[in-house]
Amino acid sequence: MPQISVKAPAKVNLYLKVIDKRPDGFHNIVTVFERINLVDRLSFKTNRSGRIVITCDHPHVPTGPKNLVYRTAEIIRKEYGITAGVDVAIAKAIPVAAGLAGGSTNAAAAITGLNRLWGLKMSRDEMVDVGRRIGSDVPFFLYDASWGLGTGRGDRIQTLPIGRRLWHILVVPKIKMYTPKVYGHIKIPKNGRSRARTSRGGRNMLTNIDDNANILLHHLPKSDVATISSLLYNDLEKVVVQICPKINKLKERLKSLGAQGVTVSGSGPSVYGLTDSQQAAKQIQAHLASRYSQVFVVRTL
Numbered sequence: 330m331p332q333i334s335v336k337a338p339a340k341v342n343l344y345l346k347v348i349d350k351r352p353d354g355f356h357n358i359v360t361v362f363e364r365i366n367l368v369d370r371l372s373f374k375t376n377r378s379g380r381i382v383i384t385c386d387h388p389h390v391p392t393g394p395k396n397l398v399y400r401t402a403e404i405i406r407k408e409y410g411i412t413a414g415v416d417v418a419i420a421k422a423i424p425v426a427a428g429l430a431g432g433s434t435n436a437a438a439a440i441t442g443l444n445r446l447w448g449l450k451m452s453r454d455e456m457v458d459v460g461r462r463i464g465s466d467v468p469f470f471l472y473d474a475s476w477g478l479g480t481g482r483g484d485r486i487q488t489l490p491i492g493r494r495l496w497h498i499l500v501v502p503k504i505k506m507y508t509p510k511v512y513g514h515i516k517i518p519k520n521g522r523s524r525a526r527t528s529r530g531g532r533n534m535l536t537n538i539d540d541n542a543n544i545l546l547h548h549l550p551k552s553d554v555a556t557i558s559s560l561l562y563n564d565l566e567k568v569v570v571q572i573c574p575k576i577n578k579l580k581e582r583l584k585s586l587g588a589q590g591v592t593v594s595g596s597g598p599s600v601y602g603l604t605d606s607q608q609a610a611k612q613i614q615a616h617l618a619s620r621y622s623q624v625f626v627v628r629t630l
Contacts, residue, residue, distance in 0.1 A: 558590025
C-alpha cells in the first residue's frame with residue numbers, strides 16, 4: 330500500500346491581541362503567525378481493518394480519540410464515506426503543550442495527507458472548513474505561507490506576502506500550559522472593543538482593530554530586528570506569567586544574553602527572542618543548554 334508523508338511545522342505568534350469573548354465561548358483575536366522550521370513528520374498508510382491506528386514516538390501524545398489527528402480522520406471518514414482504516418505514525422520534534430501549535434499543525438497535516446491518500450480532491454476551502462472544526466490554529470497551516478494574519482478565533486487567515494526571514498532563540502520550559510486554562514483567566518476590558526471586517530473577497534482585513542498590529546505588519550518586511558522586536562506583543566503573556574511566575578525569570582535571562590523582543594508564544598509556556606543572526610542565536614543557546622533541555626535555534630520557514 331502507498332504511504333504518504335507530510336511535514337508539520339510549528340508556529341510562533343509575533344502579535345496576539347484578545348478582542349472580546351464570543352457567544353460560542355471562544356475569543357475573537359488578532360494575531361500574526363510565523364511558521365518556523367521546527368517540524369513534526371507524519372506518515373499515512375491505508376489499512377484494511379477499518380480502524381484509525383496512531384503511533385507516536387513521544388510518550389505524552391495521546392494515540393486515541395483525544396488526539397487531533399484521530400479526530401481529523403474520524404471527521405473526514407464520516408463526511409466522505411471512507412470505510413478503510415488508516416495507520417498514522419507521528420515523529421515529534423515540536424514540544425507538547427508549548428504554545429507552538431504542535432497538535433494543530435499535526436491535524437492540518439492529517440487533512441492534507443488523508444486528502445492525498447484517499448484521493449478526495451478536497452479544495453482549499455473544504456480543507457480549511459474541516460480545520461476550523463478541529464482547532465483555531467489549524468487553518469493557518471493549510472496555507473503554504475510563512476506569515477499569516479489571523480482574525481476571528483484566529484481561524485480566518487489572510488496570508489502575508491512577506492519575504493523576510495527571522496532568526497529566533499526559542500526556549501520551552503518543562504511546564505505544561507493548556508490553552509483553555511489561559512484564556513479562562515483573560516479579562517476583557519469593558520471599553521475599547523475593536524472590530525474586524527471581512528472584505529468582499531472573503532479575506533480578513535484589519536480596520537482599526539489595533540494600530541500596533543498594523544505597525545508591525547508595516548515594519549516586518551523591511552525594518553531592522555530591533556524595530557520589529559519593539560513591536561512584538563501577546564495579551565496572553567500576563568496570564569501565563571501569573572500562572573507560572575518563573576517565566577519572567579526566563580524572559581529576563583534571555584534579554585540579558587542579547588535576545589530582543591522576548592515574548593511568550595501563544596498560550597505558552599514557550600518563550601522566544603529575536604536575534605540578528607543564526608550565530609547570535611547559537612551563542613545564546615550554548616549559555617542556556619545546561620539549564621534548559623529544550624532550547625532551539627529556529628528561523629522563519
